[in-house]
Amino acid sequence: MPELPEVETTLQGIRPHLVGQRITGLVVRDGRLRWPIPQDLGVQTQGLVLNRLSRRGKYILGQVGANTLLFHLGMSGSLRIVTPQSPPRKHDHYDFLFENGVCLRYHDPRRFGCLLAIEGEPFRHPLLRHLGPEPLEPGFDGRYLSERAQGRSQPIKAFLMDSKVVVGVGNIYANEALFLAGIHPNRAAGRISKARFEGLAHAIREVLSQAITMGGTTLRDFVNESGQPGYFSQTLRVYGRGGEPCRVCETTLKQRPLGQRATYWCPCCQH
DNA sequence: CAACGGACCTGCCTGC
């Protein structure tokens, strides 16, 4: 489910409720996530203040004392701000309780998300160490993409979804950015000109920024911290639109799995 | 190192 815009929407939604607040407890109803929630996490965090919430790629990082909480939403996860009294639903895995009476509740049917604690410097952790640059920060541009793509035969779409190349671009926004840039998703990454990579970097930033502004994309179950869906779905240009007319040239959009993932493109606009 | 396939899960939709 969540790509960078959905994670950013979640972060911005929960941050004002939680930063500076003391953790009074952790209730784990079902700790079976991608990796089990550490048994001692409640004891480890109780009484500590959540000093900072930030994002790295699709991870949310919470700084508590010398340690960092690592949240990931996987394919179907969502974090919501609720009251401790609100009855838990099926697949509500854990609650963080805070001194101000707020409860941070995690919901994840498919259990691909995680909740871990990192001791010391978080960016040396194996899950974070090899991550590529943030697409919305300086340093991410056409020149960078072009250099990383040198000699690679991989389809550009798979290249963009590689978090070692750039973080936060998942299946929806890879499809959308390639459409905006006019690049065929199956084109070998190493066979794209520097000029076209400039356009692609711009398209990636554009599509991610727009989606954040609209509160993310909700296909079936993404909800923000208040339980509301995102509205970027209405703006999707190709994702999920196989067989429908291109919004630019009205040619019928193609759809075909590419590297196990649903891929959509306009055969007229993308080469 | 690069590329690829399998694996991890549940829910929902389609078609028989």
Place this chain on the structure above:
DNA sequence: TGCAGGCAGGTCCGTT
């Protein structure tokens, strides 16, 4: 109505 099969926003891991 029931059931099998396919598919879904992520990403780690093992193999070639």
